[in-house]
Amino acid sequence: MARKKKEPKTPSVRETFGLDKIHFSDRILPFLGLLLIAIAGFMAFAFISYFGTGAADQSILENPRAGEILNLNGEFTNSCGSLGAKVSWFFIKKCFGLPAFLIPFFLLLVGIRMLLTYKVNLLKWFMCLTLIMLWSSLTLAKFLSPLFVDMHYNPGGDYGQTACDVVEGLVGTPGLTLLLIILAIAFLTYLSAETIIIIRKIFNPLRYAKKIHMEIQVGKGEPEADTPTLETVEDPEVFDDPDAQIVEFDQVNDPQTEPIPTLQRSETPGNKGLSTEPVADDSAVEMTVDTGEKEEKATGKNLAGENGSLSTPYDPKLDLENYHYPTLDLLKKYDDDGKPYIDMVEQNANKKRIVDVLRNFGVEISSIKATVGPTITLYEITPAPGVRISRIRNLEDDIALSLSALGIRIIAPIPGKGTIGIEVPNAKPNIVSMESILNSKKFQETTMELPCALGKTITNEVFMFDLAKAPHLLVAGATGQGKSVGLNAIITSLLYKKHPSELKIVLVDPKKVEFSVYSSIEKHFLAKVPDDNADPIITDVTKVVRTLNSLCKEMDTRYDLLKIAQARNIKEYNKKFISRQLNPENGHRFLPYVVVVIDEFGDLIMTAGKEVELPIARIAQLARAVGIHMIIATQRPTTNIITGTIKANFPSRIAFRVGAMIDSRTILDRPGAQQLIGRGDLLYLNGGEPVRVQCAFVDTPEVERINTFISQQQGYTSAFELPEPDTADGDLGEAADVDMSHLDPMFEDAARLIVMNQSGSTSLIQRKFAIGYNRAGRLMDQLERAGVVGAAQGSKPREVLIQDEVSLENILNQLRH
Numbered sequence: 001m002a003r004k005k006k007e008p009k010t011p012s013v014r015e016t017f018g019l020d021k022i023h024f025s026d027r028i029l030p031f032l033g034l035l036l037i038a039i040a041g042f043m044a045f046a047f048i049s050y051f052g053t054g055a056a057d058q059s060i061l062e063n064p065r066a067g068e069i070l071n072l073n074g075e076f077t078n079s080c081g082s083l084g085a086k087v088s089w090f091f092i093k094k095c096f097g098l099p100a101f102l103i104p105f106f107l108l109l110v111g112i113r114m115l116l117t118y119k120v121n122l123l124k125w126f127m128c129l130t131l132i133m134l135w136s137s138l139t140l141a142k143f144l145s146p147l148f149v150d151m152h153y154n155p156g157g158d159y160g161q162t163a164c165d166v167v168e169g170l171v172g173t174p175g176l177t178l179l180l181i182i183l184a185i186a187f188l189t190y191l192s193a194e195t196i197i198i199i200r201k202i203f204n205p206l207r208y209a210k211k212i213h214m215e216i217q218v219g220k221g222e223p224e225a226d227t228p229t230l231e232t233v234e235d236p237e238v239f240d241d242p243d244a245q246i247v248e249f250d251q252v253n254d255p256q257t258e259p260i261p262t263l264q265r266s267e268t269p270g271n272k273g274l275s276t277e278p279v280a281d282d283s284a285v286e287m288t289v290d291t292g293e294k295e296e297k298a299t300g301k302n303l304a305g306e307n308g309s310l311s312t313p314y315d316p317k318l319d320l321e322n323y324h325y326p327t328l329d330l331l332k333k334y335d336d337d338g339k340p341y342i343d344m345v346e347q348n349a350n351k352k353r354i355v356d357v358l359r360n361f362g363v364e365i366s367s368i369k370a371t372v373g374p375t376i377t378l379y380e381i382t383p384a385p386g387v388r389i390s391r392i393r394n395l396e397d398d399i400a401l402s403l404s405a406l407g408i409r410i411i412a413p414i415p416g417k418g419t420i421g422i423e424v425p426n427a428k429p430n431i432v433s434m435e436s437i438l439n440s441k442k443f444q445e446t447t448m449e450l451p452c453a454l455g456k457t458i459t460n461e462v463f464m465f466d467l468a469k470a471p472h473l474l475v476a477g478a479t480g481q482g483k484s485v486g487l488n489a490i491i492t493s494l495l496y497k498k499h500p501s502e503l504k505i506v507l508v509d510p511k512k513v514e515f516s517v518y519s520s521i522e523k524h525f526l527a528k529v530p531d532d533n534a535d536p537i538i539t540d541v542t543k544v545v546r547t548l549n550s551l552c553k554e555m556d557t558r559y560d561l562l563k564i565a566q567a568r569n570i571k572e573y574n575k576k577f578i579s580r581q582l583n584p585e586n587g588h589r590f591l592p593y594v595v596v597v598i599d600e601f602g603d604l605i606m607t608a609g610k611e612v613e614l615p616i617a618r619i620a621q622l623a624r625a626v627g628i629h630m631i632i633a634t635q636r637p638t639t640n641i642i643t644g645t646i647k648a649n650f651p652s653r654i655a656f657r658v659g660a661m662i663d664s665r666t667i668l669d670r671p672g673a674q675q676l677i678g679r680g681d682l683l684y685l686n687g688g689e690p691v692r693v694q695c696a697f698v699d700t701p702e703v704e705r706i707n708t709f710i711s712q713q714q715g716y717t718s719a720f721e722l723p724e725p726d727t728a729d730g731d732l733g734e735a736a737d738v739d740m741s742h743l744d745p746m747f748e749d750a751a752r753l754i755v756m757n758q759s760g761s762t763s764l765i766q767r768k769f770a771i772g773y774n775r776a777g778r779l780m781d782q783l784e785r786a787g788v789v790g791a792a793q794g795s796k797p798r799e800v801l802i803q804d805e806v807s808l809e810n811i812l813n814q815l816r817h
């Protein structure tokens, strides 16, 4: 180098032969990768051939003669020649036996990594494979060698046999066996924490069976003292499992004597494993706590009881205190994660073309800057002084044509800057993995209430929004553009951040296939209207109406609770509840957020019309403060589905690619979505200008793994129960309970309206009398009981059984007497 400085004009040897243009990472590394893959293949062939030819070759290898290794006379029978014979003899016979196959496997991984095909954590693989190889050599040598006495090799190799003999000499066969088992468990524990759970189960299967039994007790909400599990209190086994204890003390014991231990224990962080704090200790408090009440929330009731002096904050997570949040290893990592590939040739070509096109149209620019995102590159252009921005905007089509790519979007000007943005899709788009988003500091340190990690912006920043502030989200886009993946990404990020006690999800899926994967987390995160056989994922239109009405009722109840608690929103309310300012005996409870996700909302509107739209609009208008948030998605972004009411109530919108500009206008009130490139490319709007985001990709197997991880843990005994909705059109069989002695003052008018119109529609009553849905529903039930209309028929209007006003007056007369 020194020489080079002194004689800058003399070309170096590298320059002379053009070697300076060959970059290590571009060409040499991939070539070395290929070489390693070839070596791995060679070794694998040689090893396989060794099983048949090793015996014959061995004698030559063990007594080598000069020149023999060249195999000129073809004495070596291994299909990979003398080298193959030697390599396989060395690794299989002399070293590790059968586990030696892991060596070519590792070389293959290194080769793949160097080829830059997949991202492989080589150090981790090296450690794991080495440990497996050493351990299995020993194990095979110990346990399988008796079966291989006639073979020319030991299954664990000479190393395995020697190591086995040495250790056995030291600690004997039992010692060696135990050592091998311990090493295996240690290794499996390193790989997955589940190992310990499985071992616990093996050592104490009874306790786990019992735990399940006790959970069932909780769910029934029967804290009666006479439940058969009462005895379990005396079972010493219980004491080492904090989970089991809580359930037990809470739900199983005689409330007269022992309800407090839960309280005491759960409130004192350090002692939760030591349940056995003598019962006598708690006797002073037991009376106060005993309400003998129902449901999981009972913990809260007990906690506040009438003991106002309790100062430790209530912890809603104690119901499932051993719950583990899903881990990042459940998500798939991608090769090019987070690091967009910068192809300078492509960048320079795009830049040249943009400059040329603009120049052809007489637009001069003073500078251009490219920001490469995962799927899009943003070219920021500063026009020369005096150039009008509208002129550049008018050239949008010409620029797109000249760049011969879809999805060019021109932002003129970029808000807050005096520049013009041209977004051009990358030739090689990167997948933004969910793992890279959830692993980001931004997500992990977020203080958002309901953080939804959506993906990455075109400047490679993690993009998140708070659903609690959104407060409702409309997702639309043509079919196959990434809506379902987007919804999964949102749900996944919530599952990674929220404890089951803090979040409940209502899933509506008329397509029946999109959300079925979530049914396994029913007992942790899902909410539904009580119905014994109901699938936790709502697919049926009548059930959707019922659920939406139930949510309206839950909303009303929550508002009442907030009012009594003098809290303005759910956050304030829960804060008060946690600090024990609200007494559960007065009906107060910790309120989890409820997120309602409706896929293919267009289908629902088409089949159930106003019956769905009205409660949705009502929830969207009011539910924000009480922690009920909606996400609705549709692949039909037309004005009869995304109506004015819906739009007015869904300020946050996500548009995936759509077919026409008009659709983009319907979703975002502006064009742009028709120029997206699909596969998760989206525009997010929440007031102001839309942000272009590449949605994180989360595949179905990943979602399955997350759900399995959650569902394998202890959950509540059933899905979160939403209140039974007040009778409504879409509801069945409620009329029988209607009290006809207290008819609604509007009953007669409603009856006349229905008979005159010959239409048994609840919404008709609502409209004409300007009353709420619930009251109109009750009126309809009274009319059914009086025989004016027939039974509810799902979402259709009821049949009107009275044909003329004279017959109706007769009925009304009878009812008056």
Ligand SMILES: Nc1ncnc2c1ncn2[C@@H]1O[C@H](COP(=O)(O)OP(=O)(O)OP(=O)(O)O)[C@@H](O)[C@H]1O
Pocket (backbone or CB within 6 Å): 431, 432, 477, 478, 479, 480, 481, 482, 483, 484, 485, 486, 635, 679, 680, 681, 694, 695, 696, 697, 698
């Ligand atoms: N964020 C993404 N990154 C990469 N590829 C994606 C992304 N989102 C979607 N895709 C690709 O697009 C395909 C279709 O996505 P998805 O099923 O989410 O579309 P959709 O809009 O829900 O379609 P439909 O309305 O028909 O259900 C996926 O199988 C995947 O291959």
